[in-house]
Amino acid sequence: MKIERFEMERYQSTWENTVEFNLADSGVHPITLAALVDHSWIREVLAREQLGYGHTNGSEELRTTIAGLYHAAGPEHVLVTSGTAEANFLITWALLEPGDHTVVMLPNYMQIPGLARAWGAEAVSSWLREPAEWMPDLEELERLVTPKTKAIFVCNPNNPTGAVFSVDAMNALCAAAARVNAWVVADEVYRGAELDGHPTSSFWGRYPKVIVTGGLSKAYGLPGLRIGWIVAPHDTVQVLWSYHDYTTIAPSVLSDHLARVALGPRAFQRLATRTRLILNENLEAVARWVDGLGGLVSWIAPRAGAIAFLRYQPRVNSTELATRLRKAHDVLVVPGDHFQLDGHIRIGYGGDKRLLEEGLRRIAEFLRTV
Ligand SMILES: Cc1ncc(COP(=O)(O)O)c(C=O)c1O
Missing domain, CATH: 3.40.640.10 (Type I PLP-dependent aspartate aminotransferase-like (Major domain))
Incomplete structure (x- = not known):
């Protein structure tokens, strides 16, 4: 049995730990063990698990x-x-x-x-x-x-x-x-x-x-x-x-x-509230960014997930655009080519807001020069 290359997974695995601004992740920012359970629980319960x-x-x-x-x-x-x-x-x-x-x-x-x-x-x-x-x-x-x-x-x-x-x-x-x-x-x-x-x-x-x-x-x-x-x-x-x-x-x-x-x-309710807060706060930043680009990027705003699929105006192939963004601006996005939809990029917006905003600023700067 032969398998074809899983383009997006391979691409993310290859580059996600090499860039400063990783906007390729699709989930909500991971939590720590300490944020999920307290230390006494770790000591008393988890540490005793066979x-x-x-x-x-x-x-x-x-x-x-x-x-x-x-x-x-x-x-x-x-x-x-x-x-x-x-x-x-x-x-x-x-x-x-x-x-x-x-x-x-x-x-x-x-x-x-x-x-x-x-x-x-x-x-x-x-x-x-x-x-x-x-x-x-x-x-x-x-x-x-x-x-x-x-x-x-x-x-x-x-x-x-x-x-x-x-x-x-x-x-x-x-x-x-x-x-x-x-x-x-x-x-x-x-x-x-x-x-x-x-x-x-x-x-x-x-x-x-x-x-x-x-x-x-x-x-x-x-x-x-x-x-x-x-x-x-x-x-x-x-x-x-x-x-x-x-x-x-x-x-x-x-x-x-x-x-x-x-x-x-x-924990369930706590995690659900955290997720909703992160998504709403960060998506607002993305929406402001899209509005400020004067039509350079358009989108159907997502209703769920920490991902937004953006259509961009400049006539450049999405893999080339993503590669140039990574090399010149240290930002990782997923090219639409991975979904057979050139002319688009996928960004993850569930991460740290400061990094997201700087990543978006760099993408805008790049798109204006293409
Ligand atoms: C739609 C979809 N299914 C499955 C997965 C894999 O998820 P997991 O980490 O639960 O294996 C992903 C990861 O991005 C995904 O987007």
Whole structure:
């Protein structure tokens, strides 16, 4: 099996630790261990945790807590994984066979189309449209879904646009899948990072053949825990668990424990409030910056996620623009090319506000000279 290069991940891994102004991250600024739990808890509880394998599918308590984020889900519907990335990997691995037909909504994080092709499946693109504020084109979707379609893959809230699908669009998408008995696989890792504080509706529960992925990396500011999950029908979870035996076996016991704390009654609200504050305060700075550029940059303001997808005026290729920004101005942004949408860049605005503002100032200075 050959895999194609995962352009965005490789690009970020290569450059993110070399620049002063990293505007390529997509999550809310990570928190420290000390901000999550106090020292006595670390001493009394965490320090006494046996460093064993733990529950390979995630502890019952963690799975129950995660299930609580979804309507009518129970711990038997949840498999805990090492990040949402592993969750997506397991699903495509278990679901797709060579020659399978899938429809993938684009733009997205681009892990799914790469994996689908790696397993030998056909990944037909259905594009979210900028003039339609990055909403799905349901008529196009209807045309692309055929009786051979095995799965429709979506990312909602969406990376890179920050768009959130309407409930009507979600229901129409499930209806299209239901007509041909296809799976709906929804990456919902940005759920919980909404600017207005209203959690995005989940695909879970809208149709029996839905599989949802999520995790702590984006809305909770805890990517270092590497905790993700799958929510799926019970028999599907059992199948996916057996695939998990071949990858990472189990989530780290320390991460399992800290994830229980993060999603528990005391920390959950605190983290949600922090996320909303950071997103709103920082997005205001981005909006002011866009307004001040006199049309050099335009956007559909994101509704969720710590990412904004910007269309720029100067006629320069996005990879070239990102490379010049990095080399000459020490700023890292993601080129639209990584999403097959040249003429755009993705910026992450969930980080330190001072660095964000200086990064934006440098981007503006650069764009004015191109
Ligand atoms: C849509 C989407 N899914 C999955 C991931 C991977 O997340 P995790 O850190 O939970 O593995 C990312 C990371 O950027 C993402 O944007």
